[in-house]
Amino acid sequence: MPDISSNAMDDNPTLAHVEFYVRDAAVTAAELRRKYGFGIVATAGTAGSGTDRYSLALRQGNITLIATQGEVAEAYVERHGDGVADIAFRVGDVRSAFTAAVRAGARAVRRPGDSGRGDAATAVFGDVTHTLLSRDKSLPPDFSAVRPEYEVRGAGLQELDHFAVCAEAGELGGLVDFWQRAFGFRSVFREYISVGDQGMNSEVVQSAGGDTTFTIIEPDPQARSGQIDAFLTAHRGVGIQHVALNTRNIVATLDRLSGEGVQTLDVPDSYYDSLPDRVTVSEYPAHSLRKFGILADEDHNGRLFQVFTRSVHPRRTFFFEVLQRCGAETFGSNNIKALYSAVESERLLSAAETWQ
Template identity: 40%
Template structure:
């Protein structure tokens, strides 16, 4: 009953070409295959072990109307599909109808489903089954070396998936993945920032190939960004995908030059960074240049930065993360950013 890896992520979008171009031109994904039916037109993009399916068509219209462009399927790789399916249903999931040849699928959270694909641990991900894919023989050259011959920074793997759910459902949702898919609870944390607060639980597969950070707003506090996401998304959904990179500063600068928009960090954040995290003094100038955030835990430190959402409803966005031993997810940056914005606001008022 254990899911061990992410097989693929499927995004439903009203503008397939524009969304696919965002990943290819911006992040260096390559187009691998295309499929077309009377219900759905899809393009499969890949980069190392990351597979993203971008789809549009009549089968996607109900999801898009309810949630806007976003992630409709987080497909799990399973050693035993039948056992995983039965375990998920026993934990409360509903079995969803699928077309001939497609893998079984169960409900997850909000409008997001989980297709269950048979793949043994250690095997490479394959084309999503049941689509009638036509391979693309000449992939886009966005991920090729640049004119100087240097390798362009790329994405190493999917680090984690951030899931935002309605207040009061956090622990039930975490329990669903533990009981239904064999995940384990990795950590939990309650974070306050100003008059707002959120609660979070991290669950992951024993293989560590799947990590969900599940967050909910504290309904007793002032509404904030999580409440805004839930409103714009029409309920629970995937808030962001986090991609692991080797060197975040050159990656940010490269992707930014290709049109990816990242969030801007107030200068006051870096004024306090050396005091908050020791050992980064020599790199703060570079971090400031790229707007990169930093956090430390007992195992090391991490660097991270978030994109602006490229979608109309401003829901789904993306994260780059560089880990130097750290095993956390940068929760201290929420408070640090809040304090930095307040310092900047009071300095100009």
């Protein structure tokens, strides 16, 4: 475990909610309800034109997401489009947690007591903030609970597994250091991922309680530009590329999601043809993985099953990952390489057939 500065708070932060800044909160909430099975549990503000803030909070399992529109979201949406703008933590003492974050390099956004709500907020990277709530809160105090408008069927989504952060080259170390010093996170995994002539550095930091994980990726400036560079250009800076949601049965979950119109990335047949050479899968039949485009990987602790939704963001800068951990603790880097090789093999085969 890395050395933690004395700036770190003396109690462990736990994940409270994730807030998206969007152009239309009602449309975003409707999408999360219909396609992903979330239910609206609380609201804040009003939907009237020109209001400072209108928010809808949605929940499924232990996952709480907020969609917010209004003046508070306008600058973010104008620069980045809809996306993750705030990751909120519950802490034992808001004031001491705020002080620790600022000492570690965060910019003060809302100081304790400024709003009269008892919370605080700091800017962390890019335009993403951390709201700090007292331990007994999962939402800011101005939210009012609502009765569900319909029976929430859900899709089997249980927890938020991790956030994927795309950083500029050279920024990874500073972000790791910040979360360690400010919130007592620990570095749990690091690697260099090489895919063809593309390359990226990756490091994973995790809260002491294990409920909040950031996978930080920065491009290798010596390698050819790839998807991380494309994200940084389209997003106009560092940000959250995707949010990974955990399920106990990924096949059942994908059956539900696909039935509601959620599309996932195409996976070539050659990926599944070679899968038995890489992973011994006992949890699901091969045809189920192939049907839903589910990728499989394994480490020394077990297997990981994952799928990436097709981005519907106008800039293609945000998507969801759905995953199931069967003991595995890593994040599927072997799948990146295997999928790249499979796609390249099919491309070469297609080119050869064209010239025959």
